[in-house]
Amino acid sequence: MISISNYRSKTTRRLVVFLSVVLVVLFCSSLVMGRFEINVSDIGAMVTAFFSGTAVGEDLVSKQLVFWWIRLPRCIMAVLVGMGLSVSGAVYQALFRNPLVSPDILGVAAGCTFGAALGLVLPGGNFSLVHILSFGFGLAAVALAVGIARLISVKPLIVLVLAGMVVMSFFNALLMVLKYFSDPFDELPSIVFWIMGSLSRVTWDDLLIIAPVTGIALTGFMLLRFRLNILSLGDIQSKSLGMNPAVFRSVFIVASSFIVAMTVATCGQISWIGLIIPHMARTLVGPEHERMLPVTALLGAIFLLGADGAARSVSSAEIPVGIITALTGAPIFGFLLYKNRGSGWL
Amino acid sequence: MAVILECHALNFRYGKTQILRDISFDVEPGLFYAILGKNGSGKTTLLHCLNGILAPSAGTVEIEGRNIATLSRKEIARHISLVPQEHMDVFPFKVLDVVVMGRAPFLGMTATPGEDDYRRAMDALKMLGYEKLANCNFNRISGGERQIALLATALVQTSKIMLLDEPTNHLDFNNQYRLLSQIKGLCRTRKTSVIATMHDPNMAMLFADRVILVKNGEIIAKGRAKETMTTANIDTLYGIRTVEVGNIGNKPFFLPESALSDSEMDDGV
Numbered sequence: 001m002i003s004i005s006n007y008r009s010k011t012t013r014r015l016v017v018f019l020s021v022v023l024v025v026l027f028c029s030s031l032v033m034g035r036f037e038i039n040v041s042d043i044g045a046m047v048t049a050f051f052s053g054t055a056v057g058e059d060l061v062s063k064q065l066v067f068w069w070i071r072l073p074r075c076i077m078a079v080l081v082g083m084g085l086s087v088s089g090a091v092y093q094a095l096f097r098n099p100l101v102s103p104d105i106l107g108v109a110a111g112c113t114f115g116a117a118l119g120l121v122l123p124g125g126n127f128s129l130v131h132i133l134s135f136g137f138g139l140a141a142v143a144l145a146v147g148i149a150r151l152i153s154v155k156p157l158i159v160l161v162l163a164g165m166v167v168m169s170f171f172n173a174l175l176m177v178l179k180y181f182s183d184p185f186d187e188l189p190s191i192v193f194w195i196m197g198s199l200s201r202v203t204w205d206d207l208l209i210i211a212p213v214t215g216i217a218l219t220g221f222m223l224l225r226f227r228l229n230i231l232s233l234g235d236i237q238s239k240s241l242g243m244n245p246a247v248f249r250s251v252f253i254v255a256s257s258f259i260v261a262m263t264v265a266t267c268g269q270i271s272w273i274g275l276i277i278p279h280m281a282r283t284l285v286g287p288e289h290e291r292m293l294p295v296t297a298l299l300g301a302i303f304l305l306g307a308d309g310a311a312r313s314v315s316s317a318e319i320p321v322g323i324i325t326a327l328t329g330a331p332i333f334g335f336l337l338y339k340n341r342g343s344g345w346l
Numbered sequence: 347m348a349v350i351l352e353c354h355a356l357n358f359r360y361g362k363t364q365i366l367r368d369i370s371f372d373v374e375p376g377l378f379y380a381i382l383g384k385n386g387s388g389k390t391t392l393l394h395c396l397n398g399i400l401a402p403s404a405g406t407v408e409i410e411g412r413n414i415a416t417l418s419r420k421e422i423a424r425h426i427s428l429v430p431q432e433h434m435d436v437f438p439f440k441v442l443d444v445v446v447m448g449r450a451p452f453l454g455m456t457a458t459p460g461e462d463d464y465r466r467a468m469d470a471l472k473m474l475g476y477e478k479l480a481n482c483n484f485n486r487i488s489g490g491e492r493q494i495a496l497l498a499t500a501l502v503q504t505s506k507i508m509l510l511d512e513p514t515n516h517l518d519f520n521n522q523y524r525l526l527s528q529i530k531g532l533c534r535t536r537k538t539s540v541i542a543t544m545h546d547p548n549m550a551m552l553f554a555d556r557v558i559l560v561k562n563g564e565i566i567a568k569g570r571a572k573e574t575m576t577t578a579n580i581d582t583l584y585g586i587r588t589v590e591v592g593n594i595g596n597k598p599f600f601l602p603e604s605a606l607s608d609s610e611m612d613d614g615v
Contacts (some may be wrong), residue, residue, distance in 0.1 A: 097436045160492055223456035230450050236430055239399045242423030242451035242505065287437035290458045 004006050013292040015284065019298035023079070026305050031067070033309045035316060038063050038071070069204070072319045077202040077210070078308045079301040081263050082273060086215045086300025087221055088256035089274025090281070090293060094232040095252055096157060102274040103260045106160070106253070107167035111141025112264035114171045117178045117191045130194075131265050138261030141167050142253065156235070156246075197270035197322030206266045213262060217255040221293065224248075228289040270322050272329025273300055279336045350375045351396070351426075356405035358391055358563075365391050366563045369405070373507065376537040378530055380544045380554035380571070384584060388563040393509045396541065397426040409507070422478050423451035426507045427500035429493070431515055441487065441495045442467055442480040443571040448502030468497040474528055490521035490607055497528070505532060510542035514549065526553045551575055551597050559583050572597070 032038055044065050049056040056064055063165065088103040096105065104110070115137030129311030148163035149156060182188045230238045231245055238245045261271070281296040311321040351373035358366040365388045373379060394400040396407055398414045407414045409425045420437040427448070446459045453459065471477045476494050479487060486493060493513060500508055513529065530553050532538040544550050550557055551571055558568045559579055565601050567579045577599040580588045580600055587603040
C-alpha cells in the first residue's frame with residue numbers, strides 16, 4: 001500500500017517534469033510566434049548584443065523593441081496569470097467545497113470591471129487611473145461580500161456565496177448604468193474591449209507589481225496544500241482535526257482576491273481558466289491537493305500561453321484572448337464533465 | 347479509576363436559546379459512554395462542546411486535568427477525535443487519503459503526509475479489517491464502509507478519547523452491530539474512551555458501559571447502563587410509556603407500549 005502512495009507520487013512527479021518541459025518549449029516558441037516576425041537567430045543576435053553591450057544591427061532595432069517591450073513581458077504575464085487564475089480556482093473550489101466555483105464567485109471580477117469602466121468614463125481618466133480604480137473596486141467587492149456574510153453569520157459558507165452573488169449583481173448593474181450613459185462612439189467601445197480579456201496591454205510596470213504578489217501567493221498556496229484537503233472536508237471535520245478553518249479561509253480568500261483583482265485590472269476578464277484547469281488536473285492526478293496543485297499551475301500557464309499565442313497569430317487583427325479561452329474552455333469543460341461522470345463529484 | 351475527561355457545569359447558549367444546562371460528568375479510560383435523548387435535545391451540541399468545536403457559555407471541559415479553553419485546537423485534536431455523522435465529500439478522494447488526514451494535528455503547518463503517515467493510515471484500516479478499501483473512491487463506497495473509513499481517520503488521529511455522532515445512522519441492521527462491536531473492541535484493547543450519541547436504548551444497553559440521559563439540554567440520569575436504564579427513566583426521557591419485554595443475555599430489552607399494542611392488533615388480522 002505504501003507502494004501505492006509511492007507510485008502515485010512518482011507518476012505525478014513524471015507528469016510535472018513533462019509539463020514543465022512543455023511549458024518551456026511553448027514559452028520559447030511563443031516568443032517567435034505572432035504577426036511581427038522575429039526568428040530564433042534574431043533572438044540569438046539580440047541576446048549576444050545585450051550581453052556584449054554592443055548595438056544591434058539596424059535591421060534588428062524594431063525587432064528588438066517588439067521583443068523586449070512587447071513580446072517578452074506578454075509571455076511572462078501569460079505564464080503568471082495562467083498560474084494565478086487556475087490555482088486560485090482550485091483553492092476556491094476546495095474552500096467552498098464546490099467544484100463549480102471559480103475565483104470571481106465573491107464578485108471580485110465584477111468589481112474590477114466596474115472600476116475600470118468608471119476610470120474609462122471619468123473625464124481626464126488616464127491609464128493608471130483605470131488600473132487603480134479597477135483594483136480598488138475589485139477588492140471592495142470582496143470586502144463587501146465578506147462583510148455581508150459576517151453580518152448574517154449563520155451557515156458561513158452558503159451565506160458567503162449568496163453575498164458574493166448579491167455583490168456581483170450589484171456591480172454588474174452599476175456597470176450597465178455606466179454603459180448606458182457613456183458616449184456610444186468613443187467610451188462604450190473602449191469599455192467593451194476592456195472587458196474582453198487581453199494580454200496586449202501588458203508592460204514591464206505591470207509585471208513588476210503582479211510578479212511578486214502572484215509569486216508569494218502561489219508559494220503560500222503550495223506550502224499549505226495538504227491543509228486544503230482538510231478544509232475541503234468542511235468546518236466541523238477540519239476543526240476536530242485541529243485546524244482553524246475561519247482563519248485559513250480569510251487568508252486564502254484575501255490572497256486569491258489579490259491575484260484575481262490584479263489580473264483583471266491589467267488584462268480584463270479572462271474567463272474559464274479558474275474553472276476548467278483545476279478539473280483537468282484532478283482528472284489527471286486525482287483530487288489530493290498535494291499532487292493536483294502543481295499540475296494545476298503548470299496546466300494553467302500552458303493553457304493561457306497557448307491561447308495567447310493563438311490570439312495573436314490566428315488572424316491579422318489580434319483577437320482578445322478572453323474570447324479564445326471561452327471558446328475552447330466551454331467544450332473542454334463539457335468533455336471533462338462527461339469523462340468524470342462516474343467519479344462521484346456530480 | 348482515573349478520569350481522562352471531565353465536563354463540569356457546562357452551559358451552552360445559542361443566541362437567546364439555552365441549549366445545554368449544567369451538564370457535568372466524568373469520563374474514565376476504556377469505557378463506552380452513550381448519550382441518549384430525543385432529537386433536538388442537545389446531544390450533538392454537547393459532543394461539539396467536548397472537543398472545543400463550540401465554546402460553552404459557562405462551565406469547563408478538562409482533558410487530563412487541563413482546561414481545553416487554554417489548549418490550542420491542535421493540542422485538543424491530539425487527544426480527542428470525532429467521527430461525524432455520515433457525509434459525502436465533494437472531491438473523490440481515495441479512502442487512504444481521507445484516513446491519512448487524521449495525521450493533520452501531528453504534521454507541521456506546511457507539511458504533507460509522508461510514508462510513515464500512510465503506513466499508520468493503512469494500519470488503522472487493517473485493524474478494522476478493511477484494508478481492501480484503501481484504494482477505493484470515498485464517494486463510491488457504501489454508507490457502512492464510509493463510516494468505517496471515518497472511524498479509521500479518527501483512529502489515526504488519536505484513540506485516547508473518541509466522540510461519535512450517531513455512528514449507526516444510515517447503517518443497515520448488520521452493519522450497526524458490527525460497527526459498534528468494533529468500537530467496543532477499541533475500548534477494551536486500546537483503552538479508548540468512547541462517547542457516542544445514540545438513538546436506540548437497546549443498542550446502548552448492549553454496548554455501553556455508562557449512559558447519560560439528556561432531556562431538553564439537561565442530564566436527567568447518568569451512571570452504569572444497567573442501573574440507569576429503567577423503564578421509568580426511559581419514560582421520562584422520551585415522554586412515552588415503555589415496557590421491558592424480556593431479557594437478552596441478562597440485559598433488559600425495551601419497546602414503547604404503543605408499538606406493543608399495535609403488534610397485538612396485527613395478530614388478530
